[in-house]
Amino acid sequence: MTFAIQFVIDVLSLGGAYALMALGLVIVYGILRLVNFAYGELIMVAGYTMFLFSGSGLPWLVMAAVAVIMAVLAGIATDYVAFRPVRAKSVTAVLITSFAFSTLLQNAALLFISPRPQTVPLPALFSQTVTIGGAITPLRNLITIAAAVILLALFALLMRRTVLGIAMRAAATNFTMARMLGVPANLIISSAFAISGFLAGVVGLLWIGRIGTVVPGIGLEPLLVAFIATVIGGMRSLSGAVIGGFLLALIDTTLNYTLSQDLLKFRDAFTFSLVILILLWRPEGLVKGPATGQRT
Amino acid sequence: MQITTKSLASLTALLLLAGTASAQDDKIIIGGAMCLTGVQAPLDTPGMKGAEVAVKYLNDNGGLLGKQVEFINVDGKSDPVTVGNAAVELIDKGADLIMAPCDFDFGSPASREAQEAGIVGISACASDPLYSSWSLGDKQFTLSMWNTTMGATAADFAFKEKGWKTAYVVTDQFIAYTKSLSKYFVDQFKANGGEILLEDTYTNGDNNFSAQLARLQALGKKPDVIFLSSYGQDIGVIIRALREVGYDAPVLGGDAYDDPGMHAALGESLGNNVFFVTHTFMTPDAHPDMQKFLDLYQQMHGAAPDTAFVATGWDTVMLMAEAVKAAGSTEGGAVAKALEDGKFKLLTGDLDYGTTEEGHVPNKAAVMVELKGGKPTFLGWRTPERLPAP
Numbered sequence: 001m002t003f004a005i006q007f008v009i010d011v012l013s014l015g016g017a018y019a020l021m022a023l024g025l026v027i028v029y030g031i032l033r034l035v036n037f038a039y040g041e042l043i044m045v046a047g048y049t050m051f052l053f054s055g056s057g058l059p060w061l062v063m064a065a066v067a068v069i070m071a072v073l074a075g076i077a078t079d080y081v082a083f084r085p086v087r088a089k090s091v092t093a094v095l096i097t098s099f100a101f102s103t104l105l106q107n108a109a110l111l112f113i114s115p116r117p118q119t120v121p122l123p124a125l126f127s128q129t130v131t132i133g134g135a136i137t138p139l140r141n142l143i144t145i146a147a148a149v150i151l152l153a154l155f156a157l158l159m160r161r162t163v164l165g166i167a168m169r170a171a172a173t174n175f176t177m178a179r180m181l182g183v184p185a186n187l188i189i190s191s192a193f194a195i196s197g198f199l200a201g202v203v204g205l206l207w208i209g210r211i212g213t214v215v216p217g218i219g220l221e222p223l224l225v226a227f228i229a230t231v232i233g234g235m236r237s238l239s240g241a242v243i244g245g246f247l248l249a250l251i252d253t254t255l256n257y258t259l260s261q262d263l264l265k266f267r268d269a270f271t272f273s274l275v276i277l278i279l280l281w282r283p284e285g286l287v288k289g290p291a292t293g294q295r296t
Numbered sequence: 297m298q299i300t301t302k303s304l305a306s307l308t309a310l311l312l313l314a315g316t317a318s319a320q321d322d323k324i325i326i327g328g329a330m331c332l333t334g335v336q337a338p339l340d341t342p343g344m345k346g347a348e349v350a351v352k353y354l355n356d357n358g359g360l361l362g363k364q365v366e367f368i369n370v371d372g373k374s375d376p377v378t379v380g381n382a383a384v385e386l387i388d389k390g391a392d393l394i395m396a397p398c399d400f401d402f403g404s405p406a407s408r409e410a411q412e413a414g415i416v417g418i419s420a421c422a423s424d425p426l427y428s429s430w431s432l433g434d435k436q437f438t439l440s441m442w443n444t445t446m447g448a449t450a451a452d453f454a455f456k457e458k459g460w461k462t463a464y465v466v467t468d469q470f471i472a473y474t475k476s477l478s479k480y481f482v483d484q485f486k487a488n489g490g491e492i493l494l495e496d497t498y499t500n501g502d503n504n505f506s507a508q509l510a511r512l513q514a515l516g517k518k519p520d521v522i523f524l525s526s527y528g529q530d531i532g533v534i535i536r537a538l539r540e541v542g543y544d545a546p547v548l549g550g551d552a553y554d555d556p557g558m559h560a561a562l563g564e565s566l567g568n569n570v571f572f573v574t575h576t577f578m579t580p581d582a583h584p585d586m587q588k589f590l591d592l593y594q595q596m597h598g599a600a601p602d603t604a605f606v607a608t609g610w611d612t613v614m615l616m617a618e619a620v621k622a623a624g625s626t627e628g629g630a631v632a633k634a635l636e637d638g639k640f641k642l643l644t645g646d647l648d649y650g651t652t653e654e655g656h657v658p659n660k661a662a663v664m665v666e667l668k669g670g671k672p673t674f675l676g677w678r679t680p681e682r683l684p685a686p
Contacts, residue, residue, distance in 0.1 A: 003514075006510055007510075010506045010507070014504055107333060110332075110337060114602070115332075115333075115337035115338045115341050116341075116342075116555070116556075116557055116602060116603060117338070117529055117555060117557035118557055119557055119560040119561045120561075127536065127540055127565070129540050129541060136540075136541045137506075137541075138537075210503045210504070210533060211503055211529050211533050211561075212532050212533070212536065212561030212562070213529050213532060213557050213558065213561045215338070216337075221501045221503075252502075253504075253507065256502075256504070256506075256507035257507045257510065261495060261496065261497055265469045265497055268499065
């Protein structure tokens with residue numbers, strides 16, 4: 001029983017983080033049909049903001065808010081620097097500019113801060129533990145689950161009930177048509193980047209909360225996770241990204257718990273084999289997105 | 297056509313020779329292929345900064361063999377192919393000695409090029425026993441102790457000094473370093489008579505240790521010591537995870553723990569009862585010349601070093617200088633012989649290389665450090681009596 005509770009908490013907390021990561025990536029992809037490879041660096045920006053403010057004496061929550069705002073600004077900057085100037089040209093151009101922006105941010109951190117890990121302040125709350133049904137778990141895991149639930153609910157509300165959300169969904173379905181009907185393209189795209197930055201900022205706090213330090217390459221793992229989760233879930237669907245995130249966490253955790261020591265070394269090979277199987281079965285991912293729409 | 301190619305080739309060769317010869321006349325060039333960007337940067341950047349301090353020190357004190365020493369670094373960019381190309385470029389520029397990155401995977405391409413060119417290459421801190429004359433050639437060395445020494449020192453410290461009889465071993469499957477370190481610890485710990493309760497695997501970057509914890513809890517026994525061989529930020533993640541759920545047994549590991557960022561991240565509450573084997577300690581306790589080095593470093597870089605790995609760079613250059621002095625030239629064979637024959641008292645411990653047949657095994661002392669309240673404290677130098685076979 002204890003074991004089962006532990007397992008469920010692990011899957012949900014890891015899945016919550018993965019789902020938020022994937023959602024931040026897919027919201028931009030849905031509209032632009034382009035993967036933002038500088039997405040991981042938004043997490044890095046949040047981390048380094050925390051590091052730079054660590055000596056300021058501000059309450060942790062204020063620092064966290066500033067970090068999230070910085071991630072949002074970095075998200076919008078990604079749009080202005082890497083996407084907008086070349087958006088109308090070719091997919092290859094945007095692919096390369098987003099890679100370039102990612103490299104630029106990473107190397108800026110490396111040069112101006114340090115290549116070595118820097119400590120990020122964490123609230124004591126993150127390391128406290130609670131016992132649920134005999135399973136001892138850090139409070140951080142429960143916070144992650146709660147944050148994921150709240151953000152996913154807010155996000156669903158935004159997409160369904162607000163003008164901005166409806167416009168974004170329209171743009172994701174058929175961008176040209178939406179523009180013809182008066183949806184301002186630049187505003188929608190910038191909003192998508194801002195939301196992407198917000199999710200990256202929050203996830204960055206939770207993710208770095210597990211680690212305690214930030215390095216220039218911290219965004220690589222989250223980017224990879226987000227990418228795989230969206231591929232499993234369906235590149236075109238927001239709910240698919242969330243499902244993909246939780247599924248990936250379920251696969252990883254199950255393998256972690258059940259594989260024998262000799263096989264555990266090859267866990268990633270098992271994970272990716274399963275991903276391939278899922279894609280053979282559902283080439284477009286688990287959830288199909290809106291049927292129409294060309295890249296704009 | 298053939299004639300043209302031939303004459304072009306010989307012309308190039310002549311030019312190269314001329315370039316090399318003129319460079320060698322007035323100065324001695326140490327070429328560094330250290331990685332200043334990418335995953336290897338956290339280890340190589342400090343080494344390079346330490347090397348720069350050493351080169352300045354040599355030049356301020358009359359140079360080497362009456363010549364000035366020049367240090368040129370070409371960024372290896374944490375990519376083995378680029379590291380190899382960087383070494384080729386450095387050799388073309390007239391490098392007499394090569395300083396290779398801090399890891400077998402990233403450093404060996406530079407050493408292979410150095411070997412090809414007949415000059416000595418020394419890795420600043422690669423510790424895998426693969427970094428040997430067996431695999432790289434008779435003019436290649438590593439400044440670091442091998443993982444055999446590191447693992448054995450940890451095992452002897454645990455069993456003989458502290459009397460910890462049972463161990464739980466976690467191995468990160470990240471690189472050769474993390475895997476071989478556990479292997480040699482287990483070998484020595486068992487040879488000492490210790491018992492390994494459980495060996496578990498971790499994947500670098502997971503940031504999730506819960507499955508391993510569940511297995512440890514299912515064991516029903518608490519180990520005397522936890523040996524954790526991981527890399528980078530994950531060490532802190534795992535120690536945090538263990539401590540949070542109440543495993544307060546001592547944690548033991550290798551030089552990857554020598555990271556002030558990790559110590560600060562664990563902080564006062566979690567950074568206790570952690571022990572590690574490393575290269576040196578940044579106080580005069582470790583070496584009488586340490587303060588001199590720290591002062592010079594502060595002068596040159598304007599800040600105190602943020603990791604003890606800076607000493608490996610200083611040592612690499614000073615070791616090269618001593619060997620060149622003993623050999624009386626920078627010729628590869630002569631310098632290699634001087635390195636094999638000599639005994640060196642370095643900031644990172646007394647060093648005595650084995651012969652080419654012995655793989656240039658670095659017989660070296662290691663430092664034990666304890667983390668108390670997030671602050672490292674120096675426990676002293678250790679030299680294991682027996683080493684596991686590499």
